Amino acid sequence: xxxxxxxxxxxxxxxxxxxxxxxxxxxxxxxxxETGLIPSSLVQQAWELGxxxxxxxxxxxxxxxxxxxxxxxxxxxxxxxxxxxxxLHLLAPRLVIQPVLALGNDTQQQxxxxxxxxxxxxxxxxxxxxxxxxxxxxxxxxxxTRRNEDILLNGAKCYTPLAAEARHLLVYARSESGVAAxxxxxxxxxxxxxxxxxxxxxxxxxxxxxxxxxxxxPASAQLNGALSxxxxxxxxxxxxxxxxxxxxxxxxxxxxxxxxxxxxxxxAQKQAIAFxxxxxxxxxxxxxxxxxxxxxxxxxxxDTPLEAVxxxxxxACLAKNYAANMVLKVTDNAVxxxxxxxxxxxxxxxxxxxxxxxxxxxxxLAMV
Amino acid sequence: xxxxxxSTDIINARAMVHMVAETDMRPLSREYDxxxxxxxxxxxxxxxxxSKGLVSIxxxxxxxxxxxxxxxxxxxxxxxxxxxxxxxxxLYLSIPNAGLGGAAxxxxxxxxxxxxxxxxxxxxxxxxxxxxxxxxxxGSDSAAITTTAVRDSDQWVLNGTKIFCTxxxxxxxxxxxxxxxWATVDKTAGRAxxxxxxxxxxxxxxxxxxxxxxxxxxxxxxxxxxxxDCRIPIENILGxxxxxxxxxxxxxxxxxxxxxxxxxxxxxIGIGRAAVDxxxxxxxxxxxxxxYHVPPTKLTTVERDFMExxxxxxxxxxxxxxxxxxxxxxxxNSLEASMAKAKAGLAVxxxxxxxxxxxxxxxxxxxxxxxxxxxDAKINDxxxxxxxxxxxxIARRILGYSSKELS
Ligand SMILES: Cc1cc2nc3c(=O)[nH]c(=O)nc-3n(C[C@H](O)[C@H](O)[C@H](O)COP(=O)(O)OP(=O)(O)OC[C@H]3O[C@@H](n4cnc5c(N)ncnc54)[C@H](O)[C@@H]3O)c2cc1C
Ligand SMILES: Cc1cc2nc3c(=O)[nH]c(=O)nc-3n(C[C@H](O)[C@H](O)[C@H](O)COP(=O)(O)OP(=O)(O)OC[C@H]3O[C@@H](n4cnc5c(N)ncnc54)[C@H](O)[C@@H]3O)c2cc1C
Numbered sequence: 224x225x226x227x228x229x230x231x232x233x234x235x236x237x238x239x240x241x242x243x244x245x246x247x248x249x250x251x252x253x254x255x256x257e258t259g260l261i262p263s264s265l266v267q268q269a270w271e272l273g274x275x276x277x278x279x280x281x282x283x284x285x286x287x288x289x290x291x292x293x294x295x296x297x298x299x300x301x302x303x304x305x306x307x308x309x310x311l312h313l314l315a316p317r318l319v320i321q322p323v324l325a326l327g328n329d330t331q332q333q334x335x336x337x338x339x340x341x342x343x344x345x346x347x348x349x350x351x352x353x354x355x356x357x358x359x360x361x362x363x364x365x366x367x368t369r370r371n372e373d374i375l376l377n378g379a380k381c382y383t384p385l386a387a388e389a390r391h392l393l394v395y396a397r398s399e400s401g402v403a404a405x406x407x408x409x410x411x412x413x414x415x416x417x418x419x420x421x422x423x424x425x426x427x428x429x430x431x432x433x434x435x436x437x438x439x440x441p442a443s444a445q446l447n448g449a450l451s452x453x454x455x456x457x458x459x460x461x462x463x464x465x466x467x468x469x470x471x472x473x474x475x476x477x478x479x480x481x482x483x484x485x486x487x488x489x490x491a492q493k494q495a496i497a498f499x500x501x502x503x504x505x506x507x508x509x510x511x512x513x514x515x516x517x518x519x520x521x522x523x524x525x526d527t528p529l530e531a532v533x534x535x536x537x538x539a540c541l542a543k544n545y546a547a548n549m550v551l552k553v554t555d556n557a558v559x560x561x562x563x564x565x566x567x568x569x570x571x572x573x574x575x576x577x578x579x580x581x582x583x584x585x586x587x588l589a590m591v
Numbered sequence: 592x593x594x595x596x597x598s599t600d601i602i603n604a605r606a607m608v609h610m611v612a613e614t615d616m617r618p619l620s621r622e623y624d625x626x627x628x629x630x631x632x633x634x635x636x637x638x639x640x641x642s643k644g645l646v647s648i649x650x651x652x653x654x655x656x657x658x659x660x661x662x663x664x665x666x667x668x669x670x671x672x673x674x675x676x677x678x679x680x681x682l683y684l685s686i687p688n689a690g691l692g693g694a695a696x697x698x699x700x701x702x703x704x705x706x707x708x709x710x711x712x713x714x715x716x717x718x719x720x721x722x723x724x725x726x727x728x729x730g731s732d733s734a735a736i737t738t739t740a741v742r743d744s745d746q747w748v749l750n751g752t753k754i755f756c757t758x759x760x761x762x763x764x765x766x767x768x769x770x771x772x773w774a775t776v777d778k779t780a781g782r783a784x785x786x787x788x789x790x791x792x793x794x795x796x797x798x799x800x801x802x803x804x805x806x807x808x809x810x811x812x813x814x815x816x817x818x819x820d821c822r823i824p825i826e827n828i829l830g831x832x833x834x835x836x837x838x839x840x841x842x843x844x845x846x847x848x849x850x851x852x853x854x855x856x857x858x859x860i861g862i863g864r865a866a867v868d869x870x871x872x873x874x875x876x877x878x879x880x881x882x883y884h885v886p887p888t889k890l891t892t893v894e895r896d897f898m899e900x901x902x903x904x905x906x907x908x909x910x911x912x913x914x915x916x917x918x919x920x921x922x923x924n925s926l927e928a929s930m931a932k933a934k935a936g937l938a939v940x941x942x943x944x945x946x947x948x949x950x951x952x953x954x955x956x957x958x959x960x961x962x963x964x965x966x967d968a969k970i971n972d973x974x975x976x977x978x979x980x981x982x983x984x985i986a987r988r989i990l991g992y993s994s995k996e997l998s
Contacts, residue, residue, distance in 0.1 A: 509906035
């Protein structure tokens with residue numbers, strides 16, 4: 224039966240994250256973007272909220288909650304409302320936790336998961352994207368080839384968050400049986416972590432290029448099982464993050480438009496501005512509902528990992544594409560509503576536009 | 592808990608209505624698009640017989656709050672209307688029922704009025720209800736209406752001209768229906784002077800002056816009603832006597848739109864889905880599959896367009912279900928109702944136009960229904976508040992502005 228209301232527990236989680244986002248993350252966002260640094264005290268405080276590690280089974284020291292894509296979407300939206308770069312930093316460990324939870328065997332889980340229940344922030348990450356035109360997660364250029372008992376990884380990756388400090392690195396590559404994920408220790412010969420990347424937005428997030436040159440792994444490094452459900456979780460996460468960024472821009476532009484006066488009235492009293500805001504409000508809700516539906520479908524277990532296009536893939540892809548377009552339009556409108564002031568870095572809207580532009584590019588950069 | 596699945600009850604109802612839409616409505620679609628001003632009376636009578644008791648769309652917040660059973664009324668309605676409009680939107684709009692007039696009586700009428708005007712929709716011959724707000728001189732600006740209601744002892748005397756009244760002909764001349772007419776009792780009072788009056792069928796002084804020729808939804812009659820010293824009983828003013836003294840009456844009728852805008856949105860979505868379903872079938876026949884999971888740089892234009900159509904339609908549908916669900920929960924939903932209507936009206940206009948474009952000669956030809964759906968779809972961005980009027984309502988809500996502060 225149709226219901227648009229999250230459970231009380233989910234609302235409580237959302238409120239908690241929203242409070243943290245508003246009080247702790249948002250005030251740090253501007254400086255983090257300017258300096259490229261996220262205060263470690265903030266990261267530690269967020270870690271103590273437990274959002275990253277909550278889904279780790281009790282056996283490995285976690286809280287053992289069922290990983291809900293919907294709850295994850297709520298968390299993503301609130302964090303991204305405060306700041307996308309910081310959000311992605313805080314969520315990075317999930318890039319390795321969730322796949323290991325979903326696909327890892329006992330040995331792999333024991334090897335990886337306990338690190339993320341330690342009292343201090345532990346970085347983990349995954350390398351999905353590749354620096355080339357037409358990047359397609361279904362047809363990776365990075366290869367995994369068998370060499371006797373071992374696996375050799377070759378290729379280049381980009382946008383790998385926190386790679387330089389990650390305890391575990393999950394590398395996605397094309398194997399004989401399709402796309403697969405491999406746990407790669409950071410000191411594996413042949414793995415070179417490049418310089419920190421310089422991007423248009425998300426400047427506070429440390430991302431890296433990787434080169435893999437005959438990077439040799441034991442067969443046990445491979446996570447077995449289909450990745451499409453994980454990709455869908457990633458698409459839901461990205462959609463929810465996009466909604467958060469857009470909502471931030473909308474809130475700010477709305478408040479500004481009520482304050483700013485031109486030609487004798489608040490600019491919000493001009494239809495040209497008011498209608499932009501109304502449209503932004505509709506599109507944000509539209510994208511959020513599409514995201515929620517995809518998340519709900521994943522949680523309802525309708526996401527069957529059997530085929531490439533199955534279960535929630537359609538919903539997740541539609542939501543992701545929709546949200547990526549939406550966030551660009553909304554953040555651009557926000558800059559426009561602030562006029563010249565929107566172009567100046569004292570106001571955050573230009574940062575949100577720079578961040579928002581990335582969503583069409585991002586793939587596998589977050590996980591719920 | 593979040594849930595996007597429909598209840599079994601609604602799924603069953605939808606399946607039943609879908610059968611009607613497919614086997615009964617679709618075969619009539621083209622015929623009554625071309626035979627404008629004629630009605631498929633046999634089918635309409637069948638629908639009347641099948642749906643009696645379903646007195647009115649819209650409804651009553653208090654009722655929703657009180658009754659457990661009503662818990663899914665609006666969502667159910669949205670799903671059913673989508674299905675009927677998937678069959679044919681013009682025919683759906685022609686189905687005999689209390690219509691918008693009924694919705695107004697439900698929302699703002701007294702118990703006595705509900706009994707007197709709505710009970711008749713439970714039996715007898717097919718009947719229609721209608722609502723007349725729009726005038727030649729004003730549409731969106733409904734507070735500027737000039738039709739007058741003057742009290743003369745125990746009667747109201749109405750004078751003025753109303754246009755574009757859906758089912759106006761059927762309600763006042765072709766059945767024992769009624770029309771809810773907006774008129775001002777005091778032009779100097781502006782909005783506060785506007786009241787709604789229930790005028791019974793065949794009341795002397797009320798005539799159907801014209802039935803319009805339209806771009807689409809041709810099966811539905813759109814009438815001009817002229818009131819010349821049209822006398823109605825004093826108790827036919829909509830609402831209770833206290834309400835009549837204040838602006839509450841206006842607000843009460845405006846509240847009708849909280850219920851009907853999601854319904855219009857649902858109807859729009861039905862038309863859009865018809866076009867998307869048709870397109871999907873053609874693509875399948877041509878061996879074109881939609882690869883949802885490949886990156887945008889690898890998609891063909893057709894795939895990209897198709898996915899955008901699907902996403903927009905689904906977004907509109909979810910906004911519509913949310914507005915309806917809120918109504919069922921007894922929650923204030925004016926903002927969400929306008930969001931659904933604005934999104935659906937525009938999305939479906941674009942979706943159907945895109946379908947004609949993508950289908951090329953198949954789309955433009957009157958051998959198929961796609962061109963008709965494009966013509967039918969457009970009305971949803973116009974009536975029950977144009978796109979702009981709904982944006983205005985949304986903007987006022989999100990900015991906390993009155994209609995004076997933002998007009
Ligand atoms: C990099 C840069 C260089 C610049 N260089 C110069 C320069 O050399 N010399 C100089 O004098 N200025 C300069 N400017 C200022 C620039 O011309 C103004 O920023 C611009 O005219 C907009 O004014 P504003 O920023 O005050 O926005 P506002 O006037 O406050 O407008 C805010 C928003 O409201 C909208 N709006 C305003 N009035 C209406 C209306 N009546 N109806 C509908 N919408 C309305 C605007 O379109 C905008 O979207 C510069 C600005 C920048 C960012
Ligand atoms: C087939 C059909 C059936 C209808 N059924 C009914 C019915 O049953 N009962 C009934 O009462 N009416 C009915 N209508 C009338 C319908 O509700 C009106 O046509 C509609 O409200 C718009 O009014 P208008 O046509 O006078 O356009 P106008 O109000 O003249 O609008 C013209 C344009 O100006 C824009 N506009 C107007 N005001 C503003 C503003 N403040 N800001 C920005 N833009 C603005 C509008 O959005 C529109 O684009 C029907 C119309 C049609 C075509």
